[in-house]
Amino acid sequence: MTECDFLLVGHGIAGAMLAESLRNRGQRVLVYDLPNPNSASNVAAGLMNPVAGKRFALSWQAAALLPAAATAYRALGQRLGLSFFFEALIFKAFGSAQEQQQMLTRSAENPWQGFVQAITTADPALPGVLAPHGGAWLQHGGHVAVAPLLAALAAEGQTAGWLRLAAFDWAALLPTADGRLNYADQVLARHVVCCEGAAAKTNPYFNWLPLTPNQGEVLDVDCPGLSQAQVLNRAAYVVPMGGSRFRVGATYRWPPFAESITDEALTELSSRLAGLTPLPFAVLGQRAGVRPAVYDRRPLLGRHPAHPWLSFCGGYGSKGVMLAPLLSEQMAAHLLHGAPLWPEADLARCVAKFYGY
Ligand SMILES: Cc1cc2nc3c(=O)[nH]c(=O)nc-3n(C[C@H](O)[C@H](O)[C@H](O)COP(=O)(O)OP(=O)(O)OC[C@H]3O[C@@H](n4cnc5c(N)ncnc54)[C@H](O)[C@@H]3O)c2cc1C
16 A cells, blocks of 8 residues: 555646655655546647737736746756756737737736737737737746656656556545545555646536636648747747747637547638648647637636535636646645645635536
8 A cells, every 4th residue: 555645636737746746745655647638738839928918908816827937947957957947938929010009009008017018009920920910028937848747757757666557447436534635555545636637627526617628739840931039929929949930829629529539620720720821831740639628717626615625626617727837835735834826826716616616
């Protein structure tokens, strides 16, 4: 029987970063993960974007989340001897003169807390980029190589014995007389945390949470001549992956989900990329995953209302890469010392409405 303080289910970016935060606090952590190359974390482009959407809105808590994420991913890179975080400017190309005007009007209010470095109304003439209406340069963002990061952590976890690559069966979890949890007569844990991503929708303890998963697809393309010096964004994001390769994303699809990748997404993403560059490109791959989105677009963290030995960590929607590092720290401090969570991220906000009391 393996004894641990925290038994985590799921090693996507949510579970991996929480495991890291708990281990850094001296806790004995054991993680169960069913490896899935198409998990949201494994298909994500890893973009950390401070200003998103057509309305150029500042991302929720960007000023706190982005520096914490950059620091955490850099530290992991140092520990594991690889680079996972790539700080990069994001060039948000304006799609029309009207969009350019909207952004200029908004800039008078200065709503972006320093994340907009500059706005240009002229084409910046980036190699291979179509931007006749100019665009906005966003700073302090970048991208993370999420799948390689998770693979490196998983390799470490298997060697050190804190990760088991297996499905977790919630029916085999039983409370013991001394207040711990017995999992399948194999593990004795003090606390269990569900980090299952969108799969938590069918979790017997957390199926009441207002998760509204949506499916997304990305393309990996080879586009020789297109500038690798920044992330590009207009209708699609184009994240440099080294050489002449880029990841282009992403689509949004609400249930019913497609069984796998679709021709519609291939056409949609190809045409969005063609709107950003006149250069020819070859599609090297296409992936689909399911985002653990939430009805109010805020994360879900905290203890189960009826089972204090059980917690949830996730609901990161389309922003897991930026959210996970700081929220994992907050979650670890909450679990160990009762430190408060941000109210907008605390699942307590959903209990009366969705759990029934
Ligand atoms: C196409 C696409 C593009 C995206 N691009 C970006 C981006 O550029 N930037 C960004 O920040 N976010 C992006 N996202 C969103 C991001 O991927 C998610 O916010 C994040 O990965 C969610 O992480 P998670 O750990 O909660 O879930 P997941 O990544 O789904 O991980 C959950 C893990 O738990 C495992 N699991 C579940 N149930 C069990 C069980 N019972 N037993 C064992 N293991 C279990 C799964 O196999 C999986 O490994 C994108 C998502 C998609 C789909």
